[in-house]
Amino acid sequence: MNTTPQIKSLFSLVVFLLLFVVAHAQVHCGLVQIEPNTSVNAMMSFDSFTKYQGGYVINGVARIKVRVEDKAIADPLCSWNLIMTIDNNPAAGTPVAEWEELNQYGSGLGQNPTIDALEIRVRNSCGTSPIDGLFTTFTNNMDVIDIIAPMLPVTPAGTCALNTNGPGSYLSHYDEFNFTVDIRVKPGFRFNPGIFQLNIKFRLEENI
Amino acid sequence: MKKVGLLTAAMMFAGLTTVNAQLIDEKDVTVTLDLQPVLQLDMSTPDQIEFVFDDIDEYYAGITHYGATILKVSSTVSWDLYAVGRSTGTNGPEFWDQQIDYGNSNPNAQPNLPLSLLELRQAQPNNGDGAAVGAFSDYSGAFSPSSVPAGGNSLYVNGGTNTAPTANDKYIAGHAGTSGIAGQDFMEGGSYMNQNGVNSNYYYVIDYRILPGLPAIFPMAFDADGATAEDLVSVNGAGAYAEPGVYTMYVQYILLEDQ
Numbered sequence: 001m002n003t004t005p006q007i008k009s010l011f012s013l014v015v016f017l018l019l020f021v022v023a024h025a026q027v028h029c030g031l032v033q034i035e036p037n038t039s040v041n042a043m044m045s046f047d048s049f050t051k052y053q054g055g056y057v058i059n060g061v062a063r064i065k066v067r068v069e070d071k072a073i074a075d076p077l078c079s080w081n082l083i084m085t086i087d088n089n090p091a092a093g094t095p096v097a098e099w100e101e102l103n104q105y106g107s108g109l110g111q112n113p114t115i116d117a118l119e120i121r122v123r124n125s126c127g128t129s130p131i132d133g134l135f136t137t138f139t140n141n142m143d144v145i146d147i148i149a150p151m152l153p154v155t156p157a158g159t160c161a162l163n164t165n166g167p168g169s170y171l172s173h174y175d176e177f178n179f180t181v182d183i184r185v186k187p188g189f190r191f192n193p194g195i196f197q198l199n200i201k202f203r204l205e206e207n208i
Numbered sequence: 209m210k211k212v213g214l215l216t217a218a219m220m221f222a223g224l225t226t227v228n229a230q231l232i233d234e235k236d237v238t239v240t241l242d243l244q245p246v247l248q249l250d251m252s253t254p255d256q257i258e259f260v261f262d263d264i265d266e267y268y269a270g271i272t273h274y275g276a277t278i279l280k281v282s283s284t285v286s287w288d289l290y291a292v293g294r295s296t297g298t299n300g301p302e303f304w305d306q307q308i309d310y311g312n313s314n315p316n317a318q319p320n321l322p323l324s325l326l327e328l329r330q331a332q333p334n335n336g337d338g339a340a341v342g343a344f345s346d347y348s349g350a351f352s353p354s355s356v357p358a359g360g361n362s363l364y365v366n367g368g369t370n371t372a373p374t375a376n377d378k379y380i381a382g383h384a385g386t387s388g389i390a391g392q393d394f395m396e397g398g399s400y401m402n403q404n405g406v407n408s409n410y411y412y413v414i415d416y417r418i419l420p421g422l423p424a425i426f427p428m429a430f431d432a433d434g435a436t437a438e439d440l441v442s443v444n445g446a447g448a449y450a451e452p453g454v455y456t457m458y459v460q461y462i463l464l465e466d467q
Contacts (some may be wrong), residue, residue, distance in 0.1 A: 032232065034233045039235070046243050109466060160339065189396065196241075
């Protein structure tokens, strides 16, 4: 009896089963989606001392409506996280801590706006995020701020609890699955005049 | 054993076709910041400041208008502020415009009065003049007594243009150069509106004086750096004096981004 083919087949079977288990272990949810996920452009124009001194706030510049559904056969491990990152287009030569310069007015002898001049507040009615209602800032390109942090234990929807990350939808649990984004810039008189840009990327992922 | 192999292959195929990736969605919010430069000079002053010399004491002691002009600065960028004497050029680019003359046409009576005979004094010293190299960096010195001619307050003039003063000349705030070092040659952005205390780098009270002297030669007239006298005798020779008449000129205050 030749045992080598048998051992090879059994080995292949074991490897496959491991792969199968691992591959399927990454998917606990049936749907993970931000609605709508179209991009938003916000213009903040500073053309008076009132705005320079007092700052400029746009409340509700975007709404992150989360929709996470179970698979047909519900997986109790289905949960999600929501983070935001900042992007200043470093490929254009932007220094790591500054806004991307699109155009400059005047002599440009001063400092271009720094990323931390942009303040962001994320909130929902239940206050499910630990940073709910607080203006937070980024410092450098690709910095990450957690709204609902990754890899937290599953907190089911429906109880208005902190870090709610179980399956649900803004349609059924609006107060937990709808995040309103506010932005504020208070430049003072520190920065070069000009046109500058930053991109905030909101990323919704299922926890693996 | 072949069956085991086939089963394995079939399951692997089935398994591979059902492998799923982690579910992700993203949304972008792009913020564009339009920082428009705002330089604002608020000036409180009479439309016209008149110096009428009709008394001999006024020739001797001069006439001073205290606090005739108040300058209030608001700027979102680093800035400089200076004053420059100008006229329409009737008598030449650096002279007062003679509107009318009184009296005869004595050859010693000079109709060309230098713009620099007007003296300014600023109440708040220039705190952005570290890079200045001239004898007088601003107009903050006291008016000199009539017996001691000095150019510390004579108005900056540059050929009838509004060209900015050099490092040798006078600014009200800030100075020539772009060192980028605060206090050296610029004033930092800000506004008089949120300043506390009696003094502010964004608030300047300006006094004016004209001192003709007797004879009326205007001994306080000096060139831009305050080093060379421009009184009528120094320029025209002994015996010269100002022709009586009505003269006009204007002072241009210029607020600009640090340069």
